[in-house]
Amino acid sequence: MLFRSSVFPHQSALRVALATAGICLLAGTQPAFALHMPKVPELSASALTPAIKSDKQVWDAIVPLPDGRFIFEAPIWVGNTPPQLSVRAQDGTFSPYPSESWNALDGDASQRIVSAAGMFLREDGTLWVLDSGVPDHKATAVAPAKLIQIDTKQNKVVRTVVVDSTALHKESILSGVAVHDDTAYVADSGVAGILVIDLKNGTTRRFLDRHPSLMATRPIVTPTGPVKTAEGHLLAIDASMIAVSPDGKWIVVQPPGGYLSRVETSIFTDPDVTAAAFEESVTQWFKTPSLGGMTIAPDGTLYWSDITTGSILSYTVGRVPRRLITDPRLQWPATPGLDNAGHLYVPAAQLDHTAAFTHAAPTVSWPVTVYKLTLPPAPLAP
Structure with a gap:
């Protein structure tokens, strides 16, 4: 997940965002309106166990592989040293992923990860890695943004897809990637917008540019209060x-x-869609707290890392919210990873204690720990 510091928008922007957000009515047995998030967690502290630790890097995302390996993202913008991507083998050893050269600090930017910004694993073993090209979020890009396709079975880069610069703004910082078939969806956290990238021909189109629902409209709140910039402003991230x-x-x-x-x-490929239809296409789906990351299960259930209360939340396709666990060990829980055996792996990233957030010496409490959560059974259908 990528961040950019700016002055928090005026309250008028918040009113506009809320006014344009609607609640979608669903057919069938699904509830028309989202239920409130329960205040009491379903699971006790014993359901959350330490799984993997690091005394050198802050991990903000994890991808479990079907063969028992784990891939970790250690973004450089928070003060990490390389590698930005690493793999943990079944014997517990770590190594740069997919190679040391792809994690080099300098050299040909087209042949290395400049600034890791998100990962997405396909069922066929393809890992798509987003490289924003912005290693310092107080500065502009130093290299073109790109998507890197890695074959996790052969552990090698298959190809790269460069993001068309005409779809970006000077202040753009790409963050987060999701892939379906031959289309990649990428969020812009520097200037709110969605990029839709055709992975076959490499074309990039920008949609919902500066749409109010994609812009920061509330403070990012941790258990100790709102996160602020060095200048004392509330941190705003699109x-x-x-x-x-x-x-x-x-x-x-x-x-x-x-x-x-x-x-x-479908709206991204509709040749007859109007500008007004695009503006109205965004539906407010849930009034979430401040999140540190999310992932989606094969059945469509969303899993959220709640940094405000140190919780893991879930949200079904039928719009049923669940508070799975709340635990003080989950200090800024980041992007979780789901394995094939019903376990969620959550990095307690402590991002607000890194140099990027403290604006001074980092105050991370080592080791940084990834916790394993055994998921409870799915709720019964209504």
């Missing part, structure tokens, strides 16, 4: 989290300080 439904029919997207929105993907 859309940085994105997921696509298993059938590819819709995406959900959210700023860390904003609410979850849903968009039907």
Whole structure:
């Protein structure tokens, strides 16, 4: 997940965002309106166990592989040293992924990860890695943004897809990627918007540019209070989290300080859609707290990392919210990873204690820990 510091928008922007957000009515047995998030967690502390630790890097995302390996993202913008991507083998050893050269600090930018900004694993073992090209979020890009396709079975880069610069703004910081078939959906956290990238021909189109629902409209709140910039302003970050439904029919997207929105993907390919229809296509899907990351399960259930209360939340396709667990060990829980055996792996990233947030010496409490959560059974259908 990527961040950019700016002055928090005026309250008028918040009123506009809320006025343009609607609640979608669903057919069948699904509730027409979202239920409130329960205040009491379903699981006790014993359901959350330490799984993997690091005394050198802050991980903000994890991808479990079917063969028992794990891939970790350690973004450089928070003060990490390389590698930005690493893999943990079944014997517990770590190595740069997919190679040391792809994690080099300098050299040909087209042949290395400049600034890791998100990962997405396909069922066929393809890992798509987003490289924003912005290693310092107080500065502009130093290299073109790109998507890197990695074959996790052969552990090698298959190809790269460069993001068309005409779809970006000078202040753009791409953050978060979701892929379905031959289409990648990428969020812009620097200047709110959604990029739709055709992975076959490499074309990029920008949609919902500066749409109010994709812009930061609330403070990012941790248990100790709102996160602020070095100048004392509330930190504002536009859309940085994105997921696509298993059938590819819709995406959900959210700023860390904003609410979850849903968009039907058919609108991106409709040649007859009007500008007004685009503006109205974004549906407010849930009034979430401040989030540190999200992932989606094969059945469409969303899993959220709530940084405000240190919780893991879930949200079914039928719009049923669940508070799975709340635990003080989940300090800024980041993007979780789901394995094939009903376990969620959550990095307690402590991002607000890194140099990027403290604006001074980092105050991370080592080790940074990834916790394993055994998921409870799905709720019964209404």
